[in-house]
Amino acid sequence: MTTTSFDRMWADLEPVGRDAGSGGYRRYAWTRTDHDLREWFAAECATRGLDLVEDRAGNQWGWWGDPDTTPGVVIGSHLDSVPDGGAFDGPLGVVSALATVDALRDAGFEPDVPLGVVNFVDEEGARFGIACAGSRIITGALDADRARSLTDADGVSMAEAWRSAGRDPKTLGRDDDTVRRVGRFVELHVEQGKALALAPDGSEDLGDPGRAVAIGTDIWPHGRWRVDIPGEANHAGTTRIADRQDAMIGLATVIQAARSYAVGLGCVATVGKVHVVPGGVNAIPSHVTAWLDVRGRSEHVVHAAVDAVSSEAGRSGATTTPESWTPTTTFDTGLVGRLREILPDAPLLGTGAGHDAGILATHGVPSAMLFVRNPTGVSHSPAELASTDDCHHGVTALTAVVTELCTGKDPESMSDAR
Amino acid sequence: MTTTSFDRMWADLEPVGRDAGSGGYRRYAWTRTDHDLREWFAAECATRGLDLVEDRAGNQWGWWGDPDTTPGVVIGSHLDSVPDGGAFDGPLGVVSALATVDALRDAGFEPDVPLGVVNFVDEEGARFGIACAGSRIITGALDADRARSLTDADGVSMAEAWRSAGRDPKTLGRDDDTVRRVGRFVELHVEQGKALALAPDGSEDLGDPGRAVAIGTDIWPHGRWRVDIPGEANHAGTTRIADRQDAMIGLATVIQAARSYAVGLGCVATVGKVHVVPGGVNAIPSHVTAWLDVRGRSEHVVHAAVDAVSSEAGRSGATTTPESWTPTTTFDTGLVGRLREILPDAPLLGTGAGHDAGILATHGVPSAMLFVRNPTGVSHSPAELASTDDCHHGVTALTAVVTELCTGKDPESMSDAR
Numbered sequence: 001m002t003t004t005s006f007d008r009m010w011a012d013l014e015p016v017g018r019d020a021g022s023g024g025y026r027r028y029a030w031t032r033t034d035h036d037l038r039e040w041f042a043a044e045c046a047t048r049g050l051d052l053v054e055d056r057a058g059n060q061w062g063w064w065g066d067p068d069t070t071p072g073v074v075i076g077s078h079l080d081s082v083p084d085g086g087a088f089d090g091p092l093g094v095v096s097a098l099a100t101v102d103a104l105r106d107a108g109f110e111p112d113v114p115l116g117v118v119n120f121v122d123e124e125g126a127r128f129g130i131a132c133a134g135s136r137i138i139t140g141a142l143d144a145d146r147a148r149s150l151t152d153a154d155g156v157s158m159a160e161a162w163r164s165a166g167r168d169p170k171t172l173g174r175d176d177d178t179v180r181r182v183g184r185f186v187e188l189h190v191e192q193g194k195a196l197a198l199a200p201d202g203s204e205d206l207g208d209p210g211r212a213v214a215i216g217t218d219i220w221p222h223g224r225w226r227v228d229i230p231g232e233a234n235h236a237g238t239t240r241i242a243d244r245q246d247a248m249i250g251l252a253t254v255i256q257a258a259r260s261y262a263v264g265l266g267c268v269a270t271v272g273k274v275h276v277v278p279g280g281v282n283a284i285p286s287h288v289t290a291w292l293d294v295r296g297r298s299e300h301v302v303h304a305a306v307d308a309v310s311s312e313a314g315r316s317g318a319t320t321t322p323e324s325w326t327p328t329t330t331f332d333t334g335l336v337g338r339l340r341e342i343l344p345d346a347p348l349l350g351t352g353a354g355h356d357a358g359i360l361a362t363h364g365v366p367s368a369m370l371f372v373r374n375p376t377g378v379s380h381s382p383a384e385l386a387s388t389d390d391c392h393h394g395v396t397a398l399t400a401v402v403t404e405l406c407t408g409k410d411p412e413s414m415s416d417a418r
Numbered sequence: 419m420t421t422t423s424f425d426r427m428w429a430d431l432e433p434v435g436r437d438a439g440s441g442g443y444r445r446y447a448w449t450r451t452d453h454d455l456r457e458w459f460a461a462e463c464a465t466r467g468l469d470l471v472e473d474r475a476g477n478q479w480g481w482w483g484d485p486d487t488t489p490g491v492v493i494g495s496h497l498d499s500v501p502d503g504g505a506f507d508g509p510l511g512v513v514s515a516l517a518t519v520d521a522l523r524d525a526g527f528e529p530d531v532p533l534g535v536v537n538f539v540d541e542e543g544a545r546f547g548i549a550c551a552g553s554r555i556i557t558g559a560l561d562a563d564r565a566r567s568l569t570d571a572d573g574v575s576m577a578e579a580w581r582s583a584g585r586d587p588k589t590l591g592r593d594d595d596t597v598r599r600v601g602r603f604v605e606l607h608v609e610q611g612k613a614l615a616l617a618p619d620g621s622e623d624l625g626d627p628g629r630a631v632a633i634g635t636d637i638w639p640h641g642r643w644r645v646d647i648p649g650e651a652n653h654a655g656t657t658r659i660a661d662r663q664d665a666m667i668g669l670a671t672v673i674q675a676a677r678s679y680a681v682g683l684g685c686v687a688t689v690g691k692v693h694v695v696p697g698g699v700n701a702i703p704s705h706v707t708a709w710l711d712v713r714g715r716s717e718h719v720v721h722a723a724v725d726a727v728s729s730e731a732g733r734s735g736a737t738t739t740p741e742s743w744t745p746t747t748t749f750d751t752g753l754v755g756r757l758r759e760i761l762p763d764a765p766l767l768g769t770g771a772g773h774d775a776g777i778l779a780t781h782g783v784p785s786a787m788l789f790v791r792n793p794t795g796v797s798h799s800p801a802e803l804a805s806t807d808d809c810h811h812g813v814t815a816l817t818a819v820v821t822e823l824c825t826g827k828d829p830e831s832m833s834d835a836r
Contacts, residue, residue: 082696082698082701083696083698084651084696191656192653192655192656192657193653193656193657193658193661194658194661220655222655224699224700232796232799232801233502233796233798233799233801234795234796234797234798234799235610235611235770235771235796235797235798236686236688236690236711236713236770237610237638237640237686237711237713237769237770237771237772238609238610238611238769238770238771238797239610239611239686239795239796239797240611240612240686240795241677241680241681241686243611243612243795246677246688248673248688248689248690248692249673249674249677251669251670251673252669252670252673252674255666255667255669255670256667256670256674259659259664259667262659263659268654268655268657268658268659270654270664270666270699270700270701270702271666272654272666272694272696272697272698272699272700272701272702272703273694273697273698273699274666274692274694276690276691276692278500278501278502278690279690279691280500280501280690280691281642281690281691281709281711282642282688282690282711282798283500283688283690283798284688284690285690286799291699293654293655293699293700295654295655351655351656352653352654352655352656353653353655353656354655377652377657377658377661378650378651378652378653378657379652379653379656379657380651380652380653380701381650381651381652381704383650383651
C-alpha cells in the first residue's frame with residue numbers, strides 16, 4: 001500500500017516543470033510551475049485530512065493533530081529545483097513524507113504527538129539567489145526587507161513575484177509561531193554523492209538493503225569566496241606576450257590551485273562561475289572574477305584550502321574576499337541517537353550540501369536527516385537517481401522513525417532537547 | 419598650420435562618446451554618438467570643399483578631384499571604437515588625413531590625381547560582431563543579407579539600426595563603383611604594440627623622431643577557434659573530487675597551453691572570452707566554451723600553436739572548431755616600395771591586427787599603412803597613446819606620401835599595380 005501511494009504520487013509529479021530539451025526540471029519559486037506543485041501538495045494534504053497551514057514565508061504545513069497544544073514531529077522537504085535539476089532533490093522527501101502518513105494510516109497508527117508534513121518554498125534559491133529562503137525567512141536568518149528586495153535574472157523582486165502569485169508581500173517575515181510548532185524535524189533527501197553506493201572496500205554495491213538509507217549527522221562547513229584577478233586591457237593581436245598582464249592566466253592558476261589543494265587536503269573546491277572583462281575574443285582580459293566554493297569535514301581544512309588558493313593567486317595580484325561562510329552544522333545529538341536506535345543498520349553520513357534541516361538546526365529546532373542511496377552519485381542534474389526499491393526503503397525507514405517519535409514516550413526527550 | 423588644425427580637430431573629438439567612468443570611448447556603429455561623429459566628418463569635408471559621397475555601406479568619402487575620371491589616392495581610417503577603447507585607434511588616421519589636406523593647401527599643392535579622405539564605418543565590429551564591416555560590405559567580403567541580419571547585444575539587427583539612423587537597409591550592399599575609385603589606399607594608424615617605442619637594443623626610446631612613424635608591410639595571419647570542453651553537471655558540495663568531470667579544469671589546461679605554446683613558438687595566443695554552463699557558484703560546470711585567438715608572423719607558426727593547444731585540450735575530450743581564418747595579408751609591394759623611397763628612415767612593421775587596409779588589399783586595391791609610435795604599447799584601452807609630437811610627425815609623413823603619390827608621374831605605376 002505504501003509503495004502504491006508513493007509510486008502514484010511520483011508519477012503525478014514526473015511531468016511538472018520538466019524541460020523537454022534537457023530532460024531536467026525547472027521548478028522555480030513563485031512561478032506557474034511552483035503554483036501547480038503547491039496546489040498538488042494542498043490537494044494531497046486535503047485527501048489525507050491534514051490541516052493545511054501556510055506560514056509567513058509561504059511554506060506549506062499539513063498537520064495531523066494540533067501543534068499549538070504540543071510541538072509536533074515534522075517530516076518533508078521541498079518541491080522546487082535548481083535549473084535543469086533532477087527529479088529527486090526535494091520531491092523525494094515530500095512524497096516519502098506523504099507516503100509515510102499513508103503507511104501509518106494503513107497500520108492503524110494514531111500519533112500521540114502531532115505529525116506535520118512540510119513543503120518548504122524556494123529551497124534551492126534558483127530564482128532569487130538565496131538557498132533555503134523559506135526556512136531562513138521564518139527563522140529570521142533572512143531579513144524580510146532583504147528578502148522582498150532580492151531580484152531574479154529578469155529584475156523581478158521577490159515582493160513583485162509574491163504579488164504576481166496573488167500574495168501580499170507585507171505579510172512576509174519571521175514567524176516564531178510556526179517555528180515553535182516544530183518539535184523535531186526529520187528531512188529525508190536523496191544522497192548527493194556516492195557514499196552509499198560504494199561498499200566499505202570501495203567497490204560499487206547497489207544491492208545491499210542495509211545501505212539504502214543513511215542517517216545524516218552533520219552538514220560540512222562551507223563557504224564562498226570571490227577572487228578578483230587584475231589584468232591590463234590590450235589588443236590580442238598586437239601585444240607581445242612579454243608585455244601582457246592577462247587576467248585569464250591568473251584564472252588558470254586559481255582553477256588548478258583549487259583542484260590541487262582540495263585533493264591534497266581531502267576537501268572539495270569548485271570554481272563554477274567566472275566573469276571576464278571585457279570578454280571579447282580579441283581583447284586581453286583586464287579583469288577576471290572567479291567564485292570559489294569550498295567545503296570539507298572540518299573548518300580547519302576548508303580554511304587551509306582557501307588560504308592556499310588565495311596565496312597562490314595573490315602572487316599575480318589577485319585578492320580573495322569571503323562572500324558567505326557557514327560553520328559546521330551538527331544535527332541534534334539526541335535526535336540522531338534516537339534515529340540510530342530505530343535504524344541500527346543505517347550508516348552515518350555527513351553532507352557537503354545545505355538543507356532546510358540545517359537552517360532549523362541552527363535556530364533551535366532539533367533536526368536530522370535521512371539520505372537515500374543515489375547510484376549515480378549525481379545531483380542537481382537530470383542524471384540524479386534513486387532506485388524505486390531504495391525509495392520504498394526510504395519510506396519504510398521514515399515510517400519506523402515517525403512511529404517511534406510520535407508515541408507518547410517521546411515528548412519528554414523532545415522537551416529535554418529544546 | 420598643420421599642427422594647429424590637427425590639434426583643433428583632436429580637441430573637437432575628445433569628448434564625443436567618452437565614458438565618464440572608465441575614461442574610455444564607446445563609439446558604436448549607427449548610434450547617436452556615431453551620428454555625431456559622421457556629422458562632424460561631413461562638416462570638416464564641407465569646410466575644405468571636399469565632395470562628400472556615402473557608399474552603399476555608409477562609409478564617408480570626401481573627394482578633392484573627380485575619382486570617376488582617374489582613380490584616386492585615399493587616406494583616412496575610422497571613427498568608431500571598441501568598448502572602452504582609446505582615443506587614437508581610428509580617429510588618428512581620420513584627423514591626420516584631414517590635417518594632411520590642410521598642409522597640402524597651405525603649401526599651395528594641387529594634386530594631379532584625385533585625393534580622397536575616408537571615414538570607414540563600423541571598423542571595430544563592436545556592435546554587430548564583424549570587424550571591418552564597412553570595407554567588407556563594399557568589397558563583397560560580407561554578404562548584404564548576412565550583414566542586415568547581424569544583431570547586437572540587445573537583439574537589434576543591422577537593418578533595424580540602419581532604419582533607426584534614417585537609412586534604407588535595402589540599399590546596403592557591395593559597391594564596385596566605390597571600390598573602383600580607390601587607386602591606392604594608405605591608412606595611418608596608431609601602433610598597437612611597442613615596437614617603435616623600443617630601440618633596436620630593446621631599451622625604451624621615445625625621443626628618436628626617426629622611429630615616430632613606421633611603414634606597415636603586412637598583416638599577420640590570424641584566426642579564431644572555439645574550444646568546447648565537456649564536463650558533467652553535479653553538486654559542488656557533495657561530489658567527491660575523484661567522481662568529478664569538471665569542465666573548468668579543462669579550461670585551465672587551454673589557458674595555460676595557449677600561453678605556453680605562444681611563448682615557445684613566438685606567436686601570440688589569447689583566451690579572451692569564456693562561457694560556463696550552468697555557471698552557478700555551487701554547480702560543477704558541465705560545459706565550458708573558450709575562444710582562442712592566435713596570430714603570428716607565419717601561418718605555419720599559428721597552425722602549430724593551435725594544433726598543440728587543441729591536442730592538449732583533446733586529452734580531456736575537448737574539441738576545437740575553427741571560427742574564422744585570415745591568411746597573411748601582404749600589402750602592395752609596389753606601394754610599400756614607394757613609401758620606403760618617400761620615408762627612407764621609417765622602420766618596417768608587420769601587425770597582428772586587422773584593418774580596413776587589409777580588406778581592401780585582399781580585394782584588388784593597392785594598400786599600405788603607416789603606424790605612429792605608441793609609448794604605452796597599449797591599444798583598445800584608455801591607456802592607448804601617441805604623443806602630440808609623434809602625431810604631428812605622422813601628419814608630416816602622410817603629407818610627404820600624398821605629395822609624391824598625387825603628382826602626375828604616379829598614375830602609370832598605379833595603373834600597373836591594378
